[in-house]
Amino acid sequence: MNLKRWCLWGAAFFLLFLAILVGNRAGFLSNFIVYTFLFIIAGEGWNLLGGYIGEISFGHAVFFGVGAYCVGLPIGYGYHPPLALLVVLGGVVSALLAYVLSFPLLRMRGFPFLIATFGLGVIFQKVFHISKFLFSTRGIFVPPVNDYLLYSIIGALAIGSVVFTRWLVSQNIGLSFRAIRDAPDAAQMAGVNIFRTKMMAFVIGAFMTGIAGALFALYRSYVQPVTCFSMAISLTILLGPYIGGIGTVMGAAIGAFVVLGLEEVSRDLFVHGHHLFLGAILIIIMLTMKEGIWPTVLRYLEKIPLLSSRKESASERAG
Amino acid sequence: MGIAGLLQTILGGIGEGSIYALLGLSFVLIFGKLRICSVLHGDLAVLGAYTAYWSFSLWNIDPFLSMVYSLPLFFGGGYFIQRYFLRPFMAMETWKGRYQGQIMVTWGIALVIMALEYIFWTGTYRTISTDYRNEAFFVGDISIPIVHLVSIASIFGIYFLITYLLKKTGLGIALRACSDNRTAAMLAGINYHRICSLAFGISAAISVVAGIFFALTHQITPSLGLSLTFKGWVAVIMGGMGSLGGVIVAGLLLGVIESLTAYLYIPALKEAALYAALLVFLIARPEGLFKQAKN
Numbered sequence: 001m002n003l004k005r006w007c008l009w010g011a012a013f014f015l016l017f018l019a020i021l022v023g024n025r026a027g028f029l030s031n032f033i034v035y036t037f038l039f040i041i042a043g044e045g046w047n048l049l050g051g052y053i054g055e056i057s058f059g060h061a062v063f064f065g066v067g068a069y070c071v072g073l074p075i076g077y078g079y080h081p082p083l084a085l086l087v088v089l090g091g092v093v094s095a096l097l098a099y100v101l102s103f104p105l106l107r108m109r110g111f112p113f114l115i116a117t118f119g120l121g122v123i124f125q126k127v128f129h130i131s132k133f134l135f136s137t138r139g140i141f142v143p144p145v146n147d148y149l150l151y152s153i154i155g156a157l158a159i160g161s162v163v164f165t166r167w168l169v170s171q172n173i174g175l176s177f178r179a180i181r182d183a184p185d186a187a188q189m190a191g192v193n194i195f196r197t198k199m200m201a202f203v204i205g206a207f208m209t210g211i212a213g214a215l216f217a218l219y220r221s222y223v224q225p226v227t228c229f230s231m232a233i234s235l236t237i238l239l240g241p242y243i244g245g246i247g248t249v250m251g252a253a254i255g256a257f258v259v260l261g262l263e264e265v266s267r268d269l270f271v272h273g274h275h276l277f278l279g280a281i282l283i284i285i286m287l288t289m290k291e292g293i294w295p296t297v298l299r300y301l302e303k304i305p306l307l308s309s310r311k312e313s314a315s316e317r318a319g
Numbered sequence: 320m321g322i323a324g325l326l327q328t329i330l331g332g333i334g335e336g337s338i339y340a341l342l343g344l345s346f347v348l349i350f351g352k353l354r355i356c357s358v359l360h361g362d363l364a365v366l367g368a369y370t371a372y373w374s375f376s377l378w379n380i381d382p383f384l385s386m387v388y389s390l391p392l393f394f395g396g397g398y399f400i401q402r403y404f405l406r407p408f409m410a411m412e413t414w415k416g417r418y419q420g421q422i423m424v425t426w427g428i429a430l431v432i433m434a435l436e437y438i439f440w441t442g443t444y445r446t447i448s449t450d451y452r453n454e455a456f457f458v459g460d461i462s463i464p465i466v467h468l469v470s471i472a473s474i475f476g477i478y479f480l481i482t483y484l485l486k487k488t489g490l491g492i493a494l495r496a497c498s499d500n501r502t503a504a505m506l507a508g509i510n511y512h513r514i515c516s517l518a519f520g521i522s523a524a525i526s527v528v529a530g531i532f533f534a535l536t537h538q539i540t541p542s543l544g545l546s547l548t549f550k551g552w553v554a555v556i557m558g559g560m561g562s563l564g565g566v567i568v569a570g571l572l573l574g575v576i577e578s579l580t581a582y583l584y585i586p587a588l589k590e591a592a593l594y595a596a597l598l599v600f601l602i603a604r605p606e607g608l609f610k611q612a613k614n
Contacts, residue, residue, distance in 0.1 A: 056419055056422070104598065107601075108601060111556075112601060119553070119593075122590055122594050126587060126588050126590060127588070273434065275433055276430070276435070279427040279430025279434060280427065282424070282426065283427035283428060286420055287407060287424065290420060
């Protein structure tokens with residue numbers, strides 16, 4: 001992986017985003033892009049455990065919501081620390097939560113893990129829903145932040161998360177991730193500590209999701225259990241990588257755009273239309289392109305003689 | 320809060336749990352033997368409930384009577400789903416992402432079903448108001464709704480049906496052969512994919528039964544499908560991933576846990592308590608209540 005090249009492309013995309021932001025005057029399009037960016041950050045985090053290692057978590061809304069409440073709770077109780085600190089706190093607390101949870105949860109493989117994380121999501125949602133200490137359904141109002149500033153930061157973090165994940169995966173630990181997914185016994189024999197590696201993916205992923213949640217609180221200026229902890233959030237987080245390409249960074253990003261774009265487009269068509277389209281797309285993708293949109297696109301691109309003259313194939317480079 | 324109230328709650332919980340047990344049975348049939356994961360059956364149950372609702376409100380057909388045509392219909396649907404949507408995954412190994420793939424495809428189908436339900440029946444809670452819906456037996460102070468009794472009876476009925484099927488009929492023996500040793504079964508002339516489709520069809524029919532009981536004790540809305548699915552899976556996991564008896568016990572237990580939480584603690588947390596029980600269980604005894612002898 002050529003870190004410099006990725007950073008340059010990242011910077012280019014960031015400038016493009018800034019141009020859109022200013023040109024659109026932080027209007028609807030920018031709004032949508034930023035909302036998608038939040039799910040890109042969360043999705044890349046989810047992808048570490050879900051895509052590269054293969055343990056699907058249906059409950060990442062837990063970390064998302066914890067991050068949001070790390071921003072909301074202090075403000076709700078009347079403290080006013082600097083918001084940047086609260087965002088970082090959101091990530092850190094989520095990471096700690098993941099660390100603690102990894103002991104009971106990561107013992108399970110595959111399906112029980114999925115159900116357990118889903119259950120965790122339900123528990124958190126219900127508990128936050130009724131707890132008066134946590135402001136239950138009243139929610140917490142967060143003071144608004146300048147749109148341009150917030151959106152630029154989110155944009156930078158989103159692009160940064162993609163580059164960071166790509167970098168992380170190109171390290172030795174990324175190899176361990178994929179080894180655990182593809183051949184767990186061989187990996188263990190080669191000396192990979194499966195539990196520790198999974199835990200690292202889980203914790204880092206939770207950190208990223210927590211940051212996304214904290215930024216979401218600032219984006220919406222309102223923190224509420226229904227919007228932060230709901231199953232819909234969990235599912236949206238994981239659908240991005242799944243549709244776009246699990247196990248690739250660009251795939252996760254593209255998938256988030258596809259999922260959220262679909263939701264926007266079908267919102268006006270008919271009620272719950274986006275469920276229909278989402279379901280249909282999911283079925284089609286799983287039956288035709290098991291790996292997701294991006295890897296399949298890359299494979300097609302490889303077949304074009306002009307592009308395949310590079311020594312390394314594009315799909316290998318995308319990771 | 321006396322003994323009578325507690326007993327009433329537990330009995331009500333068993334009645335509730337019977338639905339989870341039924342769904343769990345439908346999962347165990349395809350998962351325990353054939354390693355097919357599906358998050359579809361809860362939505363199938365709700366769809367079955369809606370079919371019964373239409374039968375009742377449009378043509379005044381009793382829900383149980385409507386099973387005569389809805390069960391074969393859903394059996395066929397299940398067969399179709401397995402044949403066309405799940406077949407590509409049958410060849411995959413577990414560690415290659417077989418379960419993930421099956422889960423995603425069935426989830427996609429569940430989403431489509433849910434969206435169609437919203438179109439046809441909207442999100443308004445629907446009730447099947449048959450005469451016997453609110454009738455109950457009274458034992459002293461405690462009332463036992465008739466529907467609960469029938470659903471608990473049907474669990475045992477279906478359990479015995481499945482056990483009979485697996486042990487005595489040709490289909491059942493073929494199914495067990497497929498589960499024990501796929502290659503040998505195919506060499507013996509068993510059409511592996513057809514057996515899988517048939518099994519999926521049967522499990523779809525069972526989930527419809529669960530759905531109808533659910534409709535007779537609750538009000539239905541499309542979004543309930545996924546939550547029912549997951550509760551059924553919790554019952555499967557707690558019962559030991561492949562054990563028929565275990566899933567029944569676990570399902571009933573989950574119903575009781577929900578009811579007791581609602582009665583003794585905070586009603587809004589009853590689902591949370593169910594999943595908390597799962598987490599505690601997974602930490603303490605991951606193999607399940609009834610350990611499976613083989614794989």
